[in-house]
Amino acid sequence: MAADTEHDAVVFDPFSADFYRDPHAFYPRLRAQTPVFYNAEYDFYALSRHADVAAGLKDFATYSSAYGVDLGMVRTGQKAPAKMIISIDPPEHRVMRSLVNKVFTPRAISAWHDMVSDTVDRFLAAASAGPSFDVVSDFSVYFPVEVITQMLGVPEERRQQVRLWIDESLHREPGQIDISESGKQAMAEMWLMYYQLIQERREAPREDMISALIAAEVTRDDGAADRLRDSEIAGFATLLGGAGAETVTKLVGGAIATFARHPEQWQQLLGDRSLIPAAVDELLRYDAPVQYNVRRSTREVTLHGVTIPAGAPVFLLGASANRDPDAWTAPDTFDINRDRTEAQNLGFGYGIHSCLGAALARMEALIALDKLLDLMPRYDVQWESCRRVSMQNVAGYSHVPVRILA
Numbered sequence: 001m002a003a004d005t006e007h008d009a010v011v012f013d014p015f016s017a018d019f020y021r022d023p024h025a026f027y028p029r030l031r032a033q034t035p036v037f038y039n040a041e042y043d044f045y046a047l048s049r050h051a052d053v054a055a056g057l058k059d060f061a062t063y064s065s066a067y068g069v070d071l072g073m074v075r076t077g078q079k080a081p082a083k084m085i086i087s088i089d090p091p092e093h094r095v096m097r098s099l100v101n102k103v104f105t106p107r108a109i110s111a112w113h114d115m116v117s118d119t120v121d122r123f124l125a126a127a128s129a130g131p132s133f134d135v136v137s138d139f140s141v142y143f144p145v146e147v148i149t150q151m152l153g154v155p156e157e158r159r160q161q162v163r164l165w166i167d168e169s170l171h172r173e174p175g176q177i178d179i180s181e182s183g184k185q186a187m188a189e190m191w192l193m194y195y196q197l198i199q200e201r202r203e204a205p206r207e208d209m210i211s212a213l214i215a216a217e218v219t220r221d222d223g224a225a226d227r228l229r230d231s232e233i234a235g236f237a238t239l240l241g242g243a244g245a246e247t248v249t250k251l252v253g254g255a256i257a258t259f260a261r262h263p264e265q266w267q268q269l270l271g272d273r274s275l276i277p278a279a280v281d282e283l284l285r286y287d288a289p290v291q292y293n294v295r296r297s298t299r300e301v302t303l304h305g306v307t308i309p310a311g312a313p314v315f316l317l318g319a320s321a322n323r324d325p326d327a328w329t330a331p332d333t334f335d336i337n338r339d340r341t342e343a344q345n346l347g348f349g350y351g352i353h354s355c356l357g358a359a360l361a362r363m364e365a366l367i368a369l370d371k372l373l374d375l376m377p378r379y380d381v382q383w384e385s386c387r388r389v390s391m392q393n394v395a396g397y398s399h400v401p402v403r404i405l406a
Contacts, residue, residue, distance in 0.1 A: 011026070012030055012039060014292065015175055023319060024323065030046065030048040031325075035052060042075075043075065043313070044313040044315060045306075046292075049321065050321040053318055053346060056314065057351045060089050060353070063314055064297075066088055066089045066296075067295075070177075071294055071313050095220060099213070100356050103212060115151075116364055119143050123142045124372070124375065132404070133402065135252065135253055136253035139252075140368065141163065143248075144249050144364060145166070148241055149162050151209050153201065158193060161193075163245060166186075170392050172392050179392075187238070190241070194241075201214055202214055243357065244357045247361050248365060249289075250394060251283060252369070256381065263378075268336065276369050280366060281347075290319070290347070290348075290393060291318070291394070292317045293315075294315055297310055318347070318349065328343055381401070382401040385401045
């Protein structure tokens, strides 16, 4: 339990029902008492202070991403079989990241603005026909996956199926570390759908991201010009569809829950929409959807008197780092007016593996919040009916029912 007394041993179990219910209850004691925590049951280490997490996210040579993205994968000691950009290190990573940067240009993201706005309008109108609706299960669960799959070129009738596959692959029951068989099946079906779509676009290109990735040239490590392999494109689409959807879904749901506890700041946004970008940044600091990243140590590391051996799974707790009092003033206070230059916000990661779709996710959140302000200048959350997810490294709400006030 998180409510240990000061003299009890520090407990941190990221697969427990208590963690899924309130991850932030665990972080203060981790930072203060065991900044390098070792979980003997699951055999992993965890870094919780801002300075250590930020340094770890940047140091890909010491904390490798090549073994996967969760404990179930990393603890096998085998490199991830699927070549996704999130699970490769330099020099391979440089090739993929440079290509992604060509696709996710500020100009390209700006061109998607109207599509995102129209998509948000469509789903918000369908959700909010009456005075009460669920911000997550009626609204924010739908539009982000619709946006990202539309960009990729997924046919309309398959777009929401992608969401169901993602949810199945990320879901974890308390105590469950490895992906379930149904989760593996969902991932396989999603990968196959993208692979088949790639074959169709090779035959008949369209104005979508998969066609652009097929046409793009890359320079391999040996200097040779090349095209992306089908498996690389399918892996990229699978990752983008998942990360791009879940992050925004949880960010918007969490925003409405957080602002319900701070209605004066919702009113401030209502009066000055130019503050919405700062509000999104603060939401990402205060309660980011992604709680942690898992890496594998490539060498022995000693921090704060604790030695992490080579080959150990290491949790980099970005959500804890973003509440570190050594990095932020009054870190447990939600404040859209805070000085954002005090420290690096790790809500979208940091270093070479920072979120590749961060600019798009920000734009989606900005548009959604702007339209929610119009729809519900005043609202109540029905707290007794709120529900949180239990997912691999993702935290947030599956249900946030609200009542719009007159």
